[in-house]
Amino acid sequence: MLILKKSLWFISFSLLSITPLFNYSQASENKLEHIIVTGQKEEHTSNRIYNIESEKISNIAGGTNLITVNHESRLLTLNDALKNQPGIVIQSLFGGLDQPRLSIRGSGVQSAPLSRGVLLLQDGLPLNEADGSFHSSMIDVRDVQFISIRRGANSTQLQSNNLGGELDFITYTGRDNQNQLRYEQGSFGRQGLQMALGGYSDDHPIDARISLSYDHYDGYREHSASQRKTMRSTLGYISGNFENRTWINWTDLRFDVPGPATSQMLANDPKSVLPAIQKKDPHRNVEQIRIMNKSTWDLGAHDIQLGWWYSQTHDNFKTPSHYQFVNYYTKGAQFNYKLETQHISYRAALAWDHSIMKDDIEKNPKGWLGRYDGRAENIYASLGAGIHISNSVLFNLDIKGTYAKRDVFSDHNSLAQSFNFLTPKVGLIWYPNYKTRLFANVSMSQEPASFNDIINPKAPLNKVNLLKLSPQKATSFEIGSDIELTDNISLSTALYRSFIKDEYITSHDQNGNIVDIYNYPAKTRHQGVEFTINAIQPLRVGDFLYRATWTYNDFRFMGGEYNRKYIAGVPRNLISGEINYQLNGLRFGPTVYWSPTNVAVDHGNHLNLEKSKPYALLGFNAHYQYDNIWLTYLNLDNITNKRYAASMLANPSVNKNNALFFPGNGFSVNVGVVYKF
Template sequence: MSSMLSNRPEPRSAALMTTAMSSGLFMALAAGGAAEPQSVFPGGHSDNATETIVVLGHRPSALDIARVRAEITAGGASVIDTADIAQLANVKLSDALSAAPGVVVQDFFGANDQPRLQIRGSGLQQNPVERGVLFLQDGLPLNRADGSYVVGLVDPRQSAFIEVFRGYTANRLGSTVLGGAVNFVLPEGDAAGTRAAVEVGEYGHAFASVQTGWAGERWSALAAASHTERDGFRDYNGSERSNAHLAFTVDWNETVETRFLGGYVENSFDVAGPLNIVALEADPTQVWTGPEIVGGVPRNPGPNVVRDQPRRDTTLYWIGSRTTASFDRHSLDAAVSHVQSDDSFMFPIPSGERVTDGGDTNLMLRYAYAADNGALPLLEMTTHISVGSADRDYYLNAAGHRGALFGTGELEAATYSVNINANIPVAGDFTLSPSLSYAHAERRFDDLYENATRPTLAFSPMNPDMRLPDGAIATVDYSYDRDYSEISPALALSWSPNERDYLFLAVSHTFEPPSHNDLIATVNGTPNSSAGRPNPGNPGLQAAVFSTPTLRAQSGETLEVGWRGQRGELRFDALAYYSWLDNELLNLRDETGASLGAINAGETRHFGIELGASASVTDRFTARLAYVYQDFRFHDDPVRGDNNLAGVPPHVVNIALNYAITPRLALGASSHWLPDATPVDNLNELYNDAYATFDLRAVFRPTDTWSIFLEGRNITDETYASSTLVVDVARPDQAAYLPGDGRAFYAGLSLEF
């Protein structure tokens, strides 16, 4: 039954932790694995299921176990039950992660496109965000070997639950990012049953999914597929995504299991682009037509979306296996996977079309030794290797069509990491958790372009549809070879004074090398001319086509303190952190939105508060809150002073309420609220206004087999910018605002048997 129809829609993880602590469940949790969906929390899975059933009266689910481990992780960690989004329409990454403390997702174009996802600011200033978070599917990486990813590929509704690790807690997963990691966990075949769902709504929205599972005495299997498409809220705003997953789990004996996984994603969407504030308020459904020339002066800078027709088409295949073995207090974990992707991104004319076609192979080995009691291992050691290569081609954007080739080469990347960590009981109820990580990263680009010149094209700024004579500039070799290495220690002290509270203090070092998309970028384009042509009317002017800066890895020290607990029916997870960062990676854009390439900032400071809370107010009424406070600043920067970093909303509030009128009928309400303005540029001269949206929904389940739902999104029809471009320097008439969807209504039907 959907969580929305349950009297207590969220599992009482704190209560489960209490039961576990008093019953000895921790001993069962600390052992290695038996046929459960593959969480990446330390400790593996229970192989003492019989003892657990006797003690608790039932076998705890993989979700229960993951929640317990999150509760006693000395750092930012949380688990999301996807039952909470099962009865939502047009589910996006922002919906799936709205309950996760410390995670900020800002929608771009209203669907499965390229939302700005950031945890503690990592990857924040990329447009689109392609770095800063490690994405995993059942513990297998979906990122490329250089750390980059294509956001929007995952259908969260196909997961049983989602694990979120913030900051240094992701180091043990092979993460070499400052933000953290997100692991999407598929259900096990023997628990999946058969489910089907369809939904329709405004703006041409349609969604369909099916999932089924099978199980034998020592095996289980899962198959899932979904398809979503919509025309979109804006004039040029179509999108379409298809997902499919297969999983097969074999219990070879009482101590060893293997899970084989495979998946396919095909995702396409139009890039509707930004508007300036006047156009946003006048008609948020329109798309921009580029700058105007008035009296010889350009006004209203921004991309010409109507002419350039930017879009992105991505196909991704992945296959892998993960084997877990448990012997007494010892557990071994080994995983191997391969990800093959083909990504075509047609940017506006200043950048052209970027095509990346390649594959990445990942290997993980892990050993853990269980303590006498405790859900986390006494000792854990992991090794991660990720190696990949890709062909990278650059084509001119010729009025929305693929033009001449102006760049080609081969990208190579490798990332190696080793982590050792421990959870050592000390005096009283204190636990000391030291960890040490070492990471080495290699980034290489072999420029294979052989022609003597690189072509350029341009359109007349006075008449943007009139193509000017083509140009050519002398070819320069843009090959590079970069290596990065760093040791990242961490130390945490946690205290469990009673069965309701868990407090911790942690200090850590984190390290993030640049991705290829930081190390090579198209430059010197304008809204009416291609890269390498800063003056549309001068085809012979020689200028660089690419920027390949010698970037340093960004790194930082973080101090964080947290408190998780329960008071009656109130459960909370509160954390505050302060980070001293060096060489933060910034991807700069000018006032027209054209790329300036990446730089290392000097010193920056990130201060944040991450709060999650939920309560069963009555047996029928529940409430949930996720709040993020962010104060990210430059520190004594010669140009930007102590300004706020662009693109960082100071406050983000997500609230969800649920009232079960009867056991079969429930009403829900939710709000996404940014109560303060967000700087668009690093000089803090242009801001995105505060806004709030409100959603309402009703779910009716006539039988245990099927249910229907109705949902209204943005019911007040608020006109707002859900996100913006992030630029270094802005001007008031700049097209920088990305409109959020207007009011929309949806209806859906789901079957479960």
């Protein structure tokens, strides 16, 4: 690993040296007309990328989000970029740089720590391992221009076989945000540093960018410190209708695990932890290096993309019950072809990915439980067509075939599983006028279990079980609209219903350890509403900007032991909003984040014993940008210092004062400054 780190930093500083070479090549030729003005070029390039991505998602017959990341001032965690988006449920666990719970339409919300249920992408290439698992904290949102989200099973990527959909993080290149210094500081010892350098030349087809960052957080709760170091680099070659780009990413994340709290702890001392946490010191260290490459040919009516990736992930996780030392080695490749004709858009794709997983498990205190070797492999193929029935109606028809393999072997036991399935989807888009977009779709999904689900250390029995789990299957129906009511008011709505068979259900012990995962024997149903409104009110001096979102989740068991009960641990209503006054480069105003409904923490819905109570968080944001060079911001969060559960565990049953809640942060202040040059 030491050799790997040395090689990585050599690559980093080599890329750093490319930037002044670009500038030198321009100066030596004394051609001032070729010098690029960063602010102007960044705006032009960003607008072009935004328009391309807008056109892509406009042809998807389902709920979508397209987020311009730098509109959010504070960018330390994924939560900062996604918390005010409709249809996205992102919940803090420990309040720092750890992995938040990310879920769309209830997909994967039962996994703890959450590590499946959505597909994460960077510039169109998967970040998930081949078994479907992911580490959401491996993403540094400061290097992201836009986040393109396709909610639900009507997603576009071959590897997306889940109910939730996909998030594509579109990063900066050397042709975008070239040089930047960023410093952020806040309550509870929060600090963030970033340096990004990039460049290109009109006389050379190469561009490059590298970003280095360091983050530290002492933590709101006891035993909740975290630290992250990252390196993000890209090297691109663009000539005519061909583009090739290589990315090298490295992340080293360390965080303490304060564990869940009881309702009494939440009310009286939310910073405290259970005695077992103090005694056994649970923590996690995840280190990952990822190399990706993508080639794109734009041949008029033909569009061809070829990509490959390789990653190594080392995950050392100590819980109160056991140690897990996990190594993932993942590789994959994908091919996409698209042909545009006057009336029909044809598309075809092939992909393959493969992961080798080695998992050493020990008891805590130490005692050997065994080594488990896993092999995950997938082969995907899809065909689709977008048929323009008229100038205002688009009909999408796609079918995907998947072969999935999940094998686990050890000295004590073994499990070999393979699955073959088809997942068709049909969508319709209608533009009754240029300000209104209506859509509907029917789609199917099948999600095989990840190794985190299959390999289950049962805490009370001090042994490891290999669980034979059927893929989670769903059929989803969705309708929605995107409407511009006026030039200054727009709204988006999506309504969906998914019928799920073999949903994965997880249960925990009183210390938060997973003790069982199983396929629910009856069907479950996920349905909900995703709504957002954006408005601008011009004034004589400046403007008022309004934004509000509502995500409604109605997830229930439709038979079996918990018939008609709510699936525990999922907030039923999430409402967020903000009002900003904007004048030139100044923007400021109040914010609110509201969960107005009691949330059951057990599938039996015994709200009289334990529940997560409603809460509202008030905040204030101020942002000032000067001449696209300097940017400063101020964020006040949880101004009333509300004590609340940011997320919770879900159990089949519950007793009074079980440890199931993860307290959210108290009142905090965060400030930052960005210098672009």
